[in-house]
Structure formats: structure tokens, C-alpha cells
Amino acid sequence: MAGPSNEIPGRRGLEPSAVDRRAECEGGGPLPGTRWAARMEFTGRLTGEYVDHGDPPWRWYLMVDLEKKPDQWEWKSAWCESSSLYYDDDSGPPGALSGSAPGRAPSPGAETSEGKD
Amino acid sequence: MPKNPLHTKLCDMLEIEFPVMAFTHCKDVVVAVVNAGGFACLGEAMHPPDRISQDINWIRERVGGKPFGVDLVLPSSAPPAGTVDKLHEGIPDDYWAYARSILDKYDVPPPKAEQDLHTWGGLNQEIAREQMDVVLEEKAPVFCSGLGSPHFMVEAAHERGMKVMGLVGKKRQAVRELEAGVDAIIAQGYDAAGHTGPIGTFSVVPEVVSVAGDTPVVAAGGISTGQHLAAALCLGAAGVWTGSMWLCSRESDTDMVMKEKLLAADADSTVYSSSISGFSMRVTRCPWTDEWAKADALKPLHSPYQMLLSSEYIQGANDHRRGDLMTEAAGQGIGFVTEMKPARQMMFDMVEEALETFENLTGVMPG
Numbered sequence: 001m002a003g004p005s006n007e008i009p010g011r012r013g014l015e016p017s018a019v020d021r022r023a024e025c026e027g028g029g030p031l032p033g034t035r036w037a038a039r040m041e042f043t044g045r046l047t048g049e050y051v052d053h054g055d056p057p058w059r060w061y062l063m064v065d066l067e068k069k070p071d072q073w074e075w076k077s078a079w080c081e082s083s084s085l086y087y088d089d090d091s092g093p094p095g096a097l098s099g100s101a102p103g104r105a106p107s108p109g110a111e112t113s114e115g116k117d
Numbered sequence: 118m119p120k121n122p123l124h125t126k127l128c129d130m131l132e133i134e135f136p137v138m139a140f141t142h143c144k145d146v147v148v149a150v151v152n153a154g155g156f157a158c159l160g161e162a163m164h165p166p167d168r169i170s171q172d173i174n175w176i177r178e179r180v181g182g183k184p185f186g187v188d189l190v191l192p193s194s195a196p197p198a199g200t201v202d203k204l205h206e207g208i209p210d211d212y213w214a215y216a217r218s219i220l221d222k223y224d225v226p227p228p229k230a231e232q233d234l235h236t237w238g239g240l241n242q243e244i245a246r247e248q249m250d251v252v253l254e255e256k257a258p259v260f261c262s263g264l265g266s267p268h269f270m271v272e273a274a275h276e277r278g279m280k281v282m283g284l285v286g287k288k289r290q291a292v293r294e295l296e297a298g299v300d301a302i303i304a305q306g307y308d309a310a311g312h313t314g315p316i317g318t319f320s321v322v323p324e325v326v327s328v329a330g331d332t333p334v335v336a337a338g339g340i341s342t343g344q345h346l347a348a349a350l351c352l353g354a355a356g357v358w359t360g361s362m363w364l365c366s367r368e369s370d371t372d373m374v375m376k377e378k379l380l381a382a383d384a385d386s387t388v389y390s391s392s393i394s395g396f397s398m399r400v401t402r403c404p405w406t407d408e409w410a411k412a413d414a415l416k417p418l419h420s421p422y423q424m425l426l427s428s429e430y431i432q433g434a435n436d437h438r439r440g441d442l443m444t445e446a447a448g449q450g451i452g453f454v455t456e457m458k459p460a461r462q463m464m465f466d467m468v469e470e471a472l473e474t475f476e477n478l479t480g481v482m483p484g
Contacts, residue, residue, distance in 0.1 A: 010242070026290060027194025028264050028312070030162050030245075031394050031424060036446060037162070037190040037264045038312040038396035039286065054246045058269040060195070070396065074419050083266035083293055084193040 010053035010060070018061055018094030019048035023087045025063060025080035042078050043068035046094070051079070061085065061094070121483050122347075122475050123468060127301065127333040127355035130280070131156050131184050131259070135468050136356030137346065138303075138335055139460075140188060140261075144172055145368040148179045149460035156356075158186035158261045166251040173255045184258035186282070189248050191265030208422050215415050216426045220433070223404045225442060228432040253277060261303070264312075266290070268297030284337065284358075286314020288324040291334075301333040303358045308339025310361050310387075310448040312398040319352070326353035339384075341450030343470020347478075350471075361447040366460040374440040376457060383452035393431070393444070395423030401451075403444035405430050 023046055028039040044066040051060045059082040066078065087093065125136045134154030141147060142160045150157040159176065161169045169187065176185055219225070252260050253273055260267065260274055261282045267274075274281045275298070283294040284303040291302050304325035306318025314321065318338035326334045336349035337358035349357045364371045365379050382401060391397045392409030395418055400406065405427060409417055417423045434442035458466070476482050 025194055026287070027192075029192030029194060030190040030264075031396070031421070036311050036394060036398060038394065038398070039264065039314060040194055040396070042194060053242050054250075056269050056273055058242065058246065060242070071419075079195040081191075081193040081265060083268040083297065084290075086289060 010051035011057070012049070012051050014048050015050050015061070015094045016048060018046045018050070021046045021087055021089070021094065023063065023080070023085045024068075025078065026084050026086070027078065027080055038070075040070045040073065041068060042066055042070075042073075042080065044078070046080075046085075048094075050082075050094075122350055123471060123483070125333070125350065125355040126331070127335065130300065130333060133184070135464060136335075136350070137464060137467060138186075138356060138358045139363050140263075140358060140360040141363045141369070143363070143368065143370045144176055145370065146363045146366055146460055147176050147185055149366070149368045150363070150464060151176075151180045151183045151185050153461040153464040155464050156184065156186065156259075158188045158259065160188045160263070161248065161252075162188070162190040162263065164248075166247050169248060169251050170255055173252070173257050184280075186259035186261045187252050187257040188261040188263045189245060189252065190263045191245055191249075191267060192242060193265040195242060205425060208418065208425060212415060212418060212422075212426060216430070219405060219408045220430060222408075223442060225430055225433045226437040226439070228429060229436040230432075253279070259300075266294055266297060267299065268294065271298045282335070285325065286316060286321060288321070288328055291325040292328055295329060295332055299332070301335055301355075302329055303335045303337050304354070305358070306336075306338030308399075308449040309337055310399050310451075311446040312394075312396055313338065322349065322352045322354050339448050339450040341448075341453045343467045343472070344474050345450065345453075346467055346471040347474035359450075361451045362454045362463065363460060364445065364447070365451075365454045365457050366463055367457055368460050371445070372435070372438060372443075374438045375443050375445055378440055378443060379445065379447060379451055380455055380457060382447065382454075384449045385452070387447055387449055387451065391417045392423065393427050395419050395421065398446060399448060400444045401447050403434075403442055405442070406444065 025042040030037045044063040047062045049062040060079045063080050064077045127136045133156050137155040139150040139157040144159055147157040147159045256277045259280045263284050267281050267283055271281050280300040282301045283299045284305050285291045286305055304322045306321045307313050308318050322336045333355035335356045335358045336354035340357045340359050341362040346357050365376050386401055387399050388402045388406050389397050389399050390406040392406050472483050
């Protein structure tokens with residue numbers, strides 16, 4: 001099945017400091033049709049593509065080359081919420097270079113690349 | 118007089134009498150627990166924004182200014198969307214046959230109405246965001262994130278005078294949320310109902326306490342008695358987060374047949390199974406979970422396919438109130454809940470037992 005790269009709505013952009021960084025995502029989400037949720041863990045490479053959803057911005061990064069994913073995950077990629085990512089290196093979260101707080105998306109005015117809807 | 122061990126920093130922060138937090142999907146339970154001196158959080162993940170708004174105001178009118186919370190599930194990873202019809206096509210024939218064989222074997226009646234899954238469009242970031250926005254707009258006293266980090270809305274919540282709590286299953290998740298400025302951390306162990314983290318309550322609570330500093334940590338997972346409450350406080354928690362026990366309260370809108378099943382359950386009556394949703398979750402055992410656990414059973418499908426398979430069983434069982442078939446998400450602490458009582462009485466019993474436990478340990482009646 002194709003990856004979810006064009007599925008989530010929001011302001012899109014590319015964060016240079018996230019490109020090719022390896023990370024773990026402690027993800028999860030609600031299960032449609034139920035009042036339950038599931039935890040899901042991923043390991044892979046960030047492309048640097050992001051989506052900022054809403055205001056204040058809720059940032060999501062695209063992870064590909066998934067080395068670890070839930071048995072049930074059939075897609076080749078996953079969108080990972082920025083604060084649920086843990087990086088293999090210790091150079092700080094993406095966006096730190098542009099002045100955003102750890103785990104938070106930069107404010108719309110401080111985006112590191114051209115965002116597009 | 119010795120210090121009252123049940124008066125914790127969580128009590129001070131929330132201005133509550135007892136350090137007991139209830140998670141429930143029933144707003145009557147929220148009102149009863151809050152008015153009994155505890156704190157309660159209403160699970161609203163399944164509801165649209167206008168319903169959430171109505172519920173907040175309904176509760177507000179009945180608790181006299183006391184604080185309460187709204188719990189949402191924030192997605193933290195996301196797959197593409199899909200339609201139910203399209204998903205149906207992805208289920209292999211042998212799985213349909215296996216599911217059919219279970220329905221036939223146990224004489225599971227068909228659902229009375231269209232299955233819920235077919236009328237629900239699925240939750241994604243956009244829906245979660247809309248839910249969150251209404252919680253901010255209504256200035257619910259407390260926002261609890263049942264899954265996923267609430268980091269992006271902490272500031273907005275604080276500006277509105279709200280408090281924010283995050284539920285975590287690991288220490289490093291707690292560190293992240295503390296950095297984001299949450300007001301309390303709920304550390305949930307494997308004993309809990311539903312989809313939990315892999316670490317047990319007795320390990321995850323002190324781990325999170327070790328990094329939380331002055332921020333209150335609330336213990337969750339398998340907690341349903343005063344002894345559990347006392348133990349959680351001994352682990353360094355400032356309170357407990359309870360869920361399954363309230364399903365059995367008199368005020369709960371849980372079906373009476375299911376309540377009776379829960380009251381008869383013991384800790385071994387729950388099972389960690391992926392046969393319901395495709396992801397492992399703790400539920401009460403039922404024929405469906407038993408059949409999928411057999412050595413010759415098919416391996417449960419991916420989510421959401423497995424949910425499509427299980428939905429006919431679950432809804433058929435619920436619609437026809439078949440106690441022999443029904444299942445519910447419940448934690449291991451459900452085994453200690455043996456009587457249906459008013460929520461107020463459940464709260465007082467828990468508090469009294471906790472105080473007795475401390476007295477037995479110290480020989481001194483706490484003040």
C-alpha cells in the first residue's frame with residue numbers, strides 16, 4: 001500500500017535539520033469505530049517533510065524506511081507527531097536550529113522553509 | 118496529629134479532598150465522583166465537538182464550580198485514510214470464514230442496527246484538533262491526553278486558566294511532557310484496560326516519579342482498592358487514576374448484563390488480545406478472544422481489518438445483551454470490584470481502606 005505522504009491536512013514544508021535523521025516514534029492513535037486507542041512504535045528515517053496542523057501548530061514529520069513498526073502496520077511510511085520522536089543522535093530536535101522549543105513546532109512566522117497548504 | 122497521607126500535592130493543585138481520579142465515558146459518574154470529593158475525567162474521544170461542548174456544560178451545571186476534566190486521544194502517528202467498503206475488500210476469504218464459524222458456533226445474533234464502524238468516519242488529526250479546540254473554547258478545567266503528547270496546546274490551555282495532564286507508559290515520554298509544561302503526569306502500567314504500554318504499574322510509577330520533580334504523578338493501571346491507593350502513594354505517586362471500577366458503579370450507563378459480568382470477574386478474567394482491534398489490548402475474556410487464542414486459529418489481521426471482522430460479533434453481542442458473549446475493556450483491578458455501589462460510596466470505601474492500610478503499617482491512625 002502506498003505511503004501516507006499526501007494524506008494529512010495542514011501547512012507543508014521541509015525542515016532541513018530533520019532530513020535523513022534516524023528516530024524512534026512512540027506513536028499511536030484512536031481506533032476508528034471504538035473508544036479505544038493503540039500505542040504503536042516505529043523506527044526509521046525522517047525525510048524532513050513536515051505538516052503543521054492548526055494553530056498553535058501541531059507538527060508531524062514523515063518517517064520512511066521503517067525498520068520497526070507494529071505487526072499490523074502495512075504502510076511503508078508513517079507520519080509521526082514531533083513530540084513523540086526520539087533521535088538516535090543528540091543534536092537536538094529538528095527545528096532547534098531555527099529557535100523553536102524542544103518538541104514544539106516553530107511558530108508559523110519562524111518556519112525554516114516555505115510552507116504550502 | 119499525624120499527617121493525612123491522602124492529602125497530597127494533587128489535592129492542593131486540583132482543590133480536591135481525595136487523590137482519586139476517575140476516568141469514565143459516563144458523565145453521571147463524573148458528577149458523582151467530583152461531588153464526592155474526587156476528580157473525574159470524561160472520555161470524549163468518540164464524540165463530535167458540539168457533543169463535547171454540551172457535556173462540559175452539563176457537568177459544569179452540576180458540580181458547583183469543582184474541577185473536572187475532559188480526556189481526548191491525540192494521535193501521535195498516522196496512516197492514510199480509507200473507506201470501510203475498500204477495507205472490506207482487503208480481508209481474505211479464509212478470515213471471513215473463520216469469523217463466520219465463530220458467529221455460528223456461539224449463535225451470535227446479527228447486530229440490530231448498522232454497525233458502528235460503518236457510520237464512523239475514523240479519527241485523524243483534523244478531528245482531534247476540532248475536539249481539542251472546543252475543549253479550549255469551553256475552558257474545561259482540566260484537559261487530559263489519554264494518548265499522545267499535548268505539548269502543542271499546553272500554553273493555550275494555561276492562558277485560559279486550564280490545567281493539562283498527559284498519560285504516559287514510559288519514563289522518556291514523561292520527560293517530554295514535563296518539558297512541555299504539563300501540570301501532572303499519569304503513569305499507566307500494563308495492568309490497565311485497553312491498549313497499554315509494556316511496563317507494569319509497579320515499575321513505571323516510580324520511574325516517572327524519579328524524573329517528575331514537583332509535578333504530581335498519578336498512578337494508573339490495575340488500581341481499584343484502597344490498598345492500591347496506599348501502595349501508589351508509597352511508590353511516590355500523588356494520586357491514582359482509576360477506570361474499570363467505575364463501569365460497575367450504580368451511576369454508570371454500562372449495560373447491566375455487562376456490569377454483572379464485571380462484578381463476577383477476577384484478575385484472570387482479562388486477557389491481552391489482538392483479536393478485537395488488531396492491536397493488543399486488555400479486555401474481558403469472551404468466546405471471540407478464546408477462539409482467536411487457540412493454537413490452530415488464524416493470526417489476527419492488521420488493524421483496522423480485524424476490527425471489521427470483530428465488529429459484527431461485538432455489536433451483535435451488545436445489541437442482544439448476550440452476557441455469554443459480551444466483552445469490555447477492563448484492567449486487572451476489576452477482580453476487586455464485587456458489588457455495584459453508588460460512586461460516592463465507592464470513593465469513600467477506597468479512602469477508608471487506604472487509611473486503614475496506613476494505620477496497619479504504622480500503628481497510627483492518620484489524621
